[in-house]
Amino acid sequence: MTNFREQYVDAEGNDVRPIIINVGNMSAATDSLPALFTIDEVETVFHEFGHALHGLLSKCTYPSVSGTSVARDFVETFSQFNENWAFQPEILAEYARHYQTGEVIPDSLVAKINEAHRFNQGFMTSELCAASILDMKWHELTEEELAIMSEGDQGANVAAFEERVCKEMGLIEEIIPRYRTTYFNHIFNSGYSAGYYSYLWAEVLDKDAFEYFQQQGIYNPEVAQSFRRTFLEKGGSEEPMVLYMRFRGAEPDPGALLRARGL
Ligand SMILES: [Zn+2]
Numbered sequence: 001m002t003n004f005r006e007q008y009v010d011a012e013g014n015d016v017r018p019i020i021i022n023v024g025n026m027s028a029a030t031d032s033l034p035a036l037f038t039i040d041e042v043e044t045v046f047h048e049f050g051h052a053l054h055g056l057l058s059k060c061t062y063p064s065v066s067g068t069s070v071a072r073d074f075v076e077t078f079s080q081f082n083e084n085w086a087f088q089p090e091i092l093a094e095y096a097r098h099y100q101t102g103e104v105i106p107d108s109l110v111a112k113i114n115e116a117h118r119f120n121q122g123f124m125t126s127e128l129c130a131a132s133i134l135d136m137k138w139h140e141l142t143e144e145e146l147a148i149m150s151e152g153d154q155g156a157n158v159a160a161f162e163e164r165v166c167k168e169m170g171l172i173e174e175i176i177p178r179y180r181t182t183y184f185n186h187i188f189n190s191g192y193s194a195g196y197y198s199y200l201w202a203e204v205l206d207k208d209a210f211e212y213f214q215q216q217g218i219y220n221p222e223v224a225q226s227f228r229r230t231f232l233e234k235g236g237s238e239e240p241m242v243l244y245m246r247f248r249g250a251e252p253d254p255g256a257l258l259r260a261r262g263l
Pocket residue numbers: 047051076079
């Protein structure tokens with residue numbers, strides 16, 4: 001998702017609406033087949049549409065905090081949240097039809113897709129948590145601590161530090177952090193310093209919010225309106241947890257993430 005213009009209210013009090021596009025590089029049609037999306041592509045479409053809704057439905061005053069201009073550990077909540085809809089039977093019946101027969105995707109295939117999503121999640125969740133903690137530990141170091149670590153050496157002893165952190169977090173030998181320090185590009189070079197956790201945290205919020213929808217009915221208009229008014233209209237104009245509490249009436253339960261991953 002990209003926006004050419006943020007939503008904002010100008011000096012005359014006019015609500016300037018945002019200009020937003022979603023452009024994807026998806027499977028193209030061939031001579032013998034129409035364009036048929038892979039599961040990953042379907043998820044990407046739902047994901048980016050979640051960002052687009054966050055931008056389009058914005059009702060803020062200042063462009064700097066409108067739409068998707070929110071804290072980094074909050075922004076993916078709404079795109080990941082939207083992905084939850086992709087494989088709900090009610091929604092699949094609307095869009096997932098056989099390109100030749102028009103038949104709705106069979107329940108048995110949907111069950112297989114949903115089960116495959118839970119494959120190896122114990123390993124994947126652990127390696128993500130380990131990478132998030134390793135990132136935090138590097139960015140918690142003071143300059144003095146770094147100087148002590150580097151004494152008599154050419155630089156900080158990266159491998160020794162990483163080994164100590166992994167031992168402290170109780171990581172078993174079979175699981176290593178998703179990224180080792182020496183190639184952990186996100187945290188040293190891509191603006192995710194002390195922020196790698198944000199992917200998992202956004203997932204805690206999105207899965208907890210989705211559980212609420214599941215309890216109330218995924219087409220429940222009151223819950224949907226509340227979600228829209230509380231989150232999608234507010235951008236970054238209020239603290240994320242204040243908004244979350246307003247929507248859910250409680251802090252998010254990390255168990256929702258584990259349940260969604262089948263753990
Ligand atoms: Zn995204």
